Amino acid sequence: MRSWWIAALVLVAAGAAVVVRLVRGEPGEALVAALAGLLAVVLFSPLAFPRRPDRDRPVTVYYRPGCLYCLRLRAALGARAGRARWVDIWADPEAAAYVRSVNGGDETVPTVVVDGVPRTNPAPALVRGALR
CATH class of the missing domain: 3.40.30.10 (Glutaredoxin)
Structure with a gap:
């Protein structure tokens, strides 16, 4: 099984950042955090490597x-x-x-x-x- 634990940890952190920004009423910043988090999940997952x-x-x-x-x-x-x-x-x-x-x-x-x-x-x- 390929290592996904780092990607899962990044996903949790990004999700928390999105929730915090939404609670603060910052939907634009929440969107940026979500997109940055998704990019980080891909980069830190085995998907980045053929x-x-x-x-x-x-x-x-x-x-x-x-x-x-x-x-x-x-x-x-x-x-x-x-x-x-x-x-x-x-x-x-x-x-x-x-x-x-x-x-x-x-x-x-x-x-x-x-x-x-x-x-x-x-x-x-x-x-x-x-x-x-």
């Missing part, structure tokens, strides 16, 4: 939902992100163990494997080049 189960992708990206560095990489890759294999380390214990093994025991993400070589938080340009 799910590619096949192992024949040229690049594998190990990530965690809600990781700002992972979101930065995802945004920088744009349409090319779908060419990579994205693995949620919170949903895959073997992936988490692999990330720890290549990062000195830490679950540092994004960890990107290009041509069999793991790189921790690489420059987006390097990953884009590998996805051409």
Whole structure:
């Protein structure tokens, strides 16, 4: 099961912000809070990362939902992100163990494997080049 708990927490916080603004009689601000909350829910959910189960992708990206560095990489890759294999380390214990093994025991993400070589938080340009 993919990690949704951060997105659920963001949804609750955004809902509370909307309710507070509505109670105060600020419908415009409530709408802005609702839209910002929905955007945050999508960004902090597994939906922001393409799910590619096949192992024949040229690049594998190990990530965690809600990781700002992972979101930065995802945004920088744009349409090319779908060419990579994205693995949620919170949903895959073997992936988490692999990330720890290549990062000195830490679950540092994004960890990107290009041509069999793991790189921790690489420059987006390097990953884009590998996805051409």
